[in-house]
Amino acid sequence: MRYISTRGDAPALGFEDVLLTGLATDGGLYVPESLPHFSIEEIRSWRGLSYSELAFNVMHPFVDDAIPADDFRAMLEQTYKEFAHQAVAPLVQLDTNEWVMELFRGPTLAFKDFALQLLGRLLDYVLEKRKQHVVIMGATSGDTGSAAIEGCRRCEHVDIFILHPHERVSEVQRRQMTTVQGDNIHNIAVRGNFDDCQRMVKESFGDQSFLGGKTQLAAVNSINWARIMAQIVYYFHASLALGGPDRSLAFSVPTGNFGDIFAGYLAKKMGLPISQLVIATNRNDILHRFMSGNRYEQHQLEHTLSPSMDIMVSSNFERLLFDLHGRDGALVKDLLERAQQGPVSIEDYRWRHARKLFDSDAVDDKLTCDTIREVFERNEYLLDPHTAIGVRAARNCRRDPAVPMVTLGTAHPAKFPDAIAESGLSVKPELPVHMADLFDREERCSVLENDLSAVQAFIADHWKHA
Template identity: 70%
Template sequence: MKYISTRGNAPELEFEDVLLAGLASDGGLYVPKDLPHYSLDTIRSWRGLSYSKLAFKIIQPFVGGAIDDAALQQMLDDTYDNFGHKAVAPLTQLDNNEYVLELFQGPTLAFKDFALQLLGRLLDHVLTKRNERAVIVGATSGDTGSAAIEGCKHSEFVDIFIMHPHNRVSEVQRKQMTTVLSDNVYNIAVEGNFDDCQNMVKACFADQGFLRGERRLVAVNSINWARIMAQVVYYFYASLNLGGPDRSLSFSVPTGNFGDIFAGYLAKNMGLPIDQLIVATNKNDILHRTISQNRYEKHALAHTLTPSMDIVVSSNFERLLFDIYGRDGQLLADLMTRMNSEPVELDSARMAKVRELFDSHAVDDPQTCATIATVFAETGYLLDPHTAIGVVAARACRRHSDRPMVTLGTAHPVKFGEAINKAGLATPALPHHMADLLEREERCSLLPNSLAAVQAFVVKNVFDA
């Protein structure tokens, strides 16, 4: 399997190098040069497979022989055996043909665990093989950080630095990160917002000179292809458990950075029958405005009850645009330059293609809370606020009531007590494995919104500690 950059001016890489590279050298994102495609008969033959066995079927072609099949299967078994439900991604029914796919059964209670618990194992395998040390610099709006830390805290070959916007993540989200006291884990609270953190990550990858050529910089954000690859699996898993591939499903996906729903787009292109892919956003609705109004324009960041989606720039949208623009890297590079500096409209033919693939809907905080309260009253099921946005979007955009509609349940409601309380409900208890979380000792460094300050902090702790 070869991988190419969306901007067309970086070398083709194989899986190991893409895993370690993150961002391409030309500033683009890596995507497979060719996507595997499965017949309905092949997909049908996967019915009844456990989650980890299904994951092997889907992920193995992307790895392309870089990891021995037995070793890859063992990594997948170890990853998903660590989830709190034997089904790994159980489905809960809300109404006739309406479901929530529970993606919060992992150790940090968020969908990021599906990829990041595997990513830690992949990094350990490759870095051990190469006898290399790496530095992770990541940004989180809430859930990526804790999942990355959990996945990498035991690694002998990785120092991990995670930035989060100061006072802009929930208390549970913060504590899940800052109470991990492993020697290789560093939490940074940045006096800025998530996009400031994400921009500093991209700047670090664009110029890695601050690491003196002595360490490799590795990405854990969804710019890393391995993140997207692992998320493709649960679309197939949901389908196979609801009559697929002999019936088509629709998915509503709460998304800020476009990575989770891009995985659904890939699943569809790999042969999975999908009727609709619905982009569900909060007030930070650049994706919804682009799809509904054909205007890609940055607005000031709004802080909401769904902080994991408080993002102005959706990085993975570039991967979709690469396909929409005929995989022409130069055309896309020019487009991304304009998108970073001015409002942009796509030409009508390309916009029509986007709308053929995606529906979208934006939801404000009051509607989010009302939906949490209504669904709980009707079913006794407690939605986290991000999943509630997905449910609203699913009901608003649904075209066919006779086809299953699956909303991706992206996080456990315990992580977002403020939203649950504003819905008039009591915050649920923390799961038993983290019952004492709020009393645990924290370790975190507060830094200014400054790339120089962050890089100096990394250098001090990597080289001078």
């Protein structure tokens, strides 16, 4: 399996190099040169497999011979046995043919655990093999940071620096990052928004001279192909649990960076019957505006009750644009360069091709709170604000009530008590037992100005072998 850049000017790489590289040298994102495809018969034969066995079948073609099959199987088993539910991603029914897939049963209570707990093991395996040390630099709007830190904190060959927007993540999200002890863990609160943090990460990957040639950056954000690869699996898992592949499913995905829903798009291309993918966004609705009206235009970023989706520049959307433009990197590069200057559209026939599979909706804070309250009053089931946006968007955009609709439950409601309180419910979501003392733990965090040179100087001074 080889990987190519969405902008067409970077060398093709194998899995190990893609794992460590993050952005391609031409500024693009790596995607597989070709996708594996599974027949209906093969997918049907996976019924009854454990989550880790299913994950092996779906992911092994992407890893190929970079990691021996037995070693990769062991990694997957170790990763998913740490989740707090035997089903790993249990499905909860809300109504007729309406489900929530709980993706928050991992150690940091968010869907990011599915990929990042595996990514830490993959990095350790490859870096030990190469006798190499890397610096992980990542940006988070809330959940990626804690999952990345948890996944990499035991890695001997990694220093990890996570940027988050100062005072713009929930207290639980912040404490999950800042209370993890370790000499290789560094939290940086940037006086800006998530897009500022993400921009710093992208620019640093483009020019790593601030590290003095002594190490290299590695990515844990959703630009890392391994993140996308791991998220494909739970679409197959949901399908097999609800009668697939002999029936089609629809999915509603709360998304800001487009990575999680892009994984669903790939699952369909790999042979899984999916009839509809709903892009569920909050007021930061660039994806909804594009999908509903073919206009890609950045607006001012707004702070909402669903902070993990407070994103205006959706990095992984480039991967979809690459496919929509016939995998022509030059066309993608030109489009994205024009998008930095103002609004852009794509050719109508390309946009209509995307609309065959994707629908979208933007849900404001009031509707988010209404949905949290309505679902609890009818089901005594508590949604976090991101999942609530997914449920509302699913109900607004559903094409066929006969097709099971699965909303991806992206985070535990205890991470967002303010949103629960805002919904008017008197119930207080409790943290799981393993996090019960979170508010008593000591925090470690450095607050820096919204300045790339200041952030790069901090990283250059604090990585282990600086």
